[in-house]
Amino acid sequence: MKRTDIVKAFVKALESHDLEKVASYLSDDFTFTGLTSLPIGREGFLDLQRGILSAFRDWSYNLSDVVEEGGMVRATARITGTHTGDLVVPVPDLPVVPATGRRFSLPAETHLYSVRGSKIATLRILVVPGGGFQGLYRRLGARLPEPSLING
Numbered sequence: 801m802k803r804t805d806i807v808k809a810f811v812k813a814l815e816s817h818d819l820e821k822v823a824s825y826l827s828d829d830f831t832f833t834g835l836t837s838l839p840i841g842r843e844g845f846l847d848l849q850r851g852i853l854s855a856f857r858d859w860s861y862n863l864s865d866v867v868e869e870g871g872m873v874r875a876t877a878r879i880t881g882t883h884t885g886d887l888v889v890p891v892p893d894l895p896v897v898p899a900t901g902r903r904f905s906l907p908a909e910t911h912l913y914s915v916r917g918s919k920i921a922t923l924r925i926l927v928v929p930g931g932g933f934q935g936l937y938r939r940l941g942a943r944l945p946e947p948s949l950i951n952g
Contacts, residue, residue, distance in 0.1 A: 803915040804866045807873045810913075810920055811863050817853050819846055827919040834925030835932050836891055844890065845923075851889035855899070856881035863911075873913040877925075879906045883940055894933065897942045904939040907931050 801809075806825065813821040823846055830842040840848065853859060859881040866875040881904060887897040910926040925932070937944055 801918060803868050803873050803913075806915050806918060806920065807866060807875060807913050808863065811861050811875075814849060814853075815860055817857075819849060819853075822846065822849065825918075825920050827916060827921045830920060831922050832924075833922070834927055840891075847890045851887065855883060855885045855887035855897075857884050858882050861911075871914070873915060875911045875913070876908050877911050878908045879936075880904065887940070891933075893945050894937075895942060895945070897937065897940050900940050902940055904936065906935050906939075 810822065810825040813819075813825065823842075826842050826845070828842065830845065832840040832845045832848075860879065862878040862880060864876045864878070866873065868874075883897070883900045883902045883904070885899050887899075907928050907930045909928050909931045912922075912924045912926070913920055914922040927934075929935075930938075934944060
């Protein structure tokens, strides 16, 4: 399977709320960076996704422009969803946000994946102004405490 196909299948599993399948795509030493000032490991990433998916049943990455460049896979994501459940994520400084019913669309961001064999080893999000957790919380009418461990 090509690296780009692995990334597309991984994102499809995320959007389908199939966290068992998501986990099968992640290397044991998987690292997620970009949204927080500290890297998040495999289990932390899965916990983060559980929180997001329980709050946004229609969470979509709207992935496009998935290309392999120099051994990395670069993709554009334009995340959308509707806030139908309480947002509870296991990241320090992020408050619980009760369901608002608000629909949101975040600006396009670049996601960079490294794939080793058939597993995703790293995912790095290049947060843009109005994106990331800052943009999401703002669209939900919530505020993040200052200073925060959140990037963006």
